[in-house]
Amino acid sequence: MAQAVQARKVTLGLLETEFGLQVATNPQFFTEWIAPETLVTDPELQALARVKSNFEHLIKEPPMLEEAVKMVVLSPLLDLAGFYQPPFRIQPEKAIEIEAIDPEEGVVIRGEIDVLVVSGQLWVLAIESKMSAFSLNVALPQALSYMLANPTQPCYGLILNGSDFAFVKLNCEEVPQYATSRVFSLFAPGNELIEILKILKHLARLVVGR
Structure with missing residues (x-):
């Protein structure tokens, strides 16, 4: 079994x-992430517009402080998706340290991946670094290692690095298999937080329905 530590x-x-x-x-x-038929209310649309506006304000003065990104972007999303209310329970896991070499400066850049698990079936991994050195690819193996240790199948993950988001699905019924969604970005035209919230709500219904 995969060891999270x-x-x-x-x-x-x-x-x-x-x-x-x-x-x-x-x-x-x-296919769970593709155009889910999920209602997003007008108040939720207004809240998401506010979240994106807050993010755009935050990035005007780099570097982005990771705790601020987590509070400004991730926490409101989890709230709007209903994960702070019963029957869900959010539990933090031990943070994972990561590092990379800055090719221009030749220095080691360190960061962390914060891990949250929602009711043992949906994993949220947030990459934290004061420099934008880590792509979502860094968090994918870590997400899958946690999900492989989870007896509930299939299970889902959300990985993010502050501006980019992607969903992951793992199923171990026969051979362990995984797939990812496309990458959603806060820098894309419009507001892709709307699609992200729709998917989170859809996954919430799937998790509750088991």
């Missing part, structure tokens, strides 16, 4: 070797 050492190659993890090739494997 050692998650920072996990790579996709290791998960493939040790657990037989495969990328799902069937396009129907992960």
Whole structure:
């Protein structure tokens, strides 16, 4: 079973070797994120517009403070999706340390991945770093290592780095398989937080319905 404490050492190659993890090739494997029929109310639309406006204000004075991004973007999303209310329970996990080399400065950039689990079935991994050095690819192996240790199948994950978001699905019924959604960005035209909230609400219904 995957050990969460050692998650920072996990790579996709290791998960493939040790657990037989495969990328799902069937396009129907992960359709839950595609245009879910989920209602977003006018007050929620206003709240999401406010969240994006707050984010745009935050990035005017870089570097973005990671705690501020988490409070300004992630917390309102989880609230609007209903994850702070019964029957859900949010539990923090041990943060994972990550590091990368800045190719221009030649220095080591360190960050963390904060991990939240919602009712043992939906994993939220937030990459935290004072420099935009880490893409979502950094968090994907860690997310899958936590999800592989979860007996409830299928399970879902959301990984984010402050401005970009992607969803993950893992199913271990036969061979462990995973797939990801497209990347949603706060820099895209319009407000992709609306689609992100729709998907979170849809996943919430799936989790409750089990």
